[in-house]
Amino acid sequence: MNKKILIFILILLFVWRLEAEELKFYSFKDRGYSGYAIASYMAYMPPLDVVEKLAERNEEYYKEQNAFIRYNRGKLSKQESFLLWSALNEYNYKDGEMYVVVIKQKNEYLQLFVIIMDEVNYGCHICGGIYTTKL
Helix, strand or coil: CCHHHHHHHHHHHHHHHHHHCCCEEEEECCCCEEEEEEEEEEEECCCHHHHHHHHHHHHHHHHHCCCEEEECCCCCCHHHHHHHHHHHCCCCCCCCEEEEEEEEECCEEEEEEEEECCCCHHHEEEEEEEEECCC
16 A cells, blocks of 8 residues: 555554544543543554654644644653553553554643563653644
């Protein structure tokens, strides 16, 4: 399949999935973590260059909408990490699967493309972390 077609299909799936679902509230009172997040399954074993291109297209879209705030520099806060794994734990995820995770904090959304990989980064590879003012 042509990579451009695959990227277009993944973008459509991403938008449709997030529009169809609502963010869920998670709380870990002992640590003081709480917030809203959602994870949506996207694909199994997508080529990494396709995922990176999808993340770039997502960023371009939010810049065009004047909704882009800043990049996530690959380091999640403890609360963001808690919300990421809370949302992913709604699934019986497997190595190689790709998910889009959105975390809402105050008036911004953190959007992450996550590939489950047991051997790296505590179980996942994160691409395209950006903060936006809207979904």
